[in-house]
Amino acid sequence: MAQAHSPLIFTVRRNPPELIVPAKPTPRELKPLSDIDDQEGFRFHLPVIHIYQQNPKMGNKNPASVIREALAKVLVFYYPFAGRLKEGPGRKLTVDCSGQGVLFIEAEADVTLKEFGAEIRPPFPCRDELLYNVPGSDGILNSPLLLIQVTRLLCGGFILVVRLNHTMCDAYGYTQFMTALSEITNGASTPTTLPVWQRELLCARDPPRVTCTHREYDEVPDNHGAIISPDDMEQRSFFFGPTQISAMRRFVPTILKRCSTFEVLTACLWRCRTIALQPNSEDEMRMMIIVNARSKFNPPIPVGYYGNVFAYPAAISKVRDLCNKPLGHALELVMRAKTEVTEEYMKSVADLMVIKGRPGFTNVGSYIVSDVTRNGFLELDFGWGKAVYAGPDFHVAGFFTRYIxxxxxxxxxxxIWLPSIAMKRxxxxxxxxxxPHNKDHVIPEYVNALSKL
Structure with a gap:
């Protein structure tokens, strides 16, 4: 279930970074972000990895050239991505649609996809080589909003890594943009879904008023060192198939049987992770669940809206209860937190951002999870077929991705990212x-993982 990787070292040769601008003239204007978009917790760059195998039907076509050409065309429709963020009074973010372009890097690596292992999954070797951090490109203000690197492999496959400024879009919006890019690589002249800006739909009311409880923004002192240091961290991937999910459901009380796979898996990870970290028994632990709120609005958020439309309500429990009570305790808290997100909740978050100066979420004792299994990352096809792996690569949140x-x-x-000693626990x-009934399916991989700690 957990995979331990043997070291793989390879060399990546990169062409100089270039700026890709829209293929046609685009409006020069200022477009404010919403008050959901520009909160502190979204002011970071999120990398997403897409891995493709060789496709004989594509002949000698260069995937970097194909994607580069399509990118210029798709930016005609998504021209704000070619602009730069500016900050105004009250830390309000606005996109200056300057048409300066997005960063693009073409590269090649002296390695085949087969060398990545029988099952291709994180952590990936040489991550910094697969996404080169162009000096000066990783700021939030006055920096490119997208950085894309296409690395060709010796076998004819390629790795596409996209780094996006999260204030611009969420996973749903990212998939919409990437779908448009894939459609244009396959010959379309216009995306099937046209982008919609309308960020005013998620701006604060006048006057702003906080009407819901938002424990995810609590100001909590770190009295016991609950914030995990990035030093000595270890990443491993865990696969949960039908066998593992069935095993977890054995612990679900009858009253909670309606729970989703996401909910029961989230509760299990929260409990196991807390036990592994061994925090103070009286501390509070927060499980923050990313909830897509698009379906909560009436009238609905327009099709094509690609801004951030999610909240992360917090399930909160004392450490002693989380570790000692049955799984149903954590599961009930997770299920209850998800139901908190409504249209009013989202409006209340936007108002809170304005009133409190756009705070970030609580770091102390916090773990964030996001279900992107239905976002269609694997289905994105740039002419080489479906991806063999696709998902965000970011240690602050646990992204649940679909995997075969x-x-x-x-x-x-x-x-999962944890300190090395906690990973073993x-x-x-x-x-x-x-x-033990999962022995044939799970234990061998666990033994293998433990033997290399």
Missing amino acids: NQRGESGIMVP FVKELDNLLG
């Missing part, structure tokens, strides 16, 4: 939870 393993089973892949706790 060697056996052909469709399940959920979850990358996490693996052991998860092993105990899944139980």
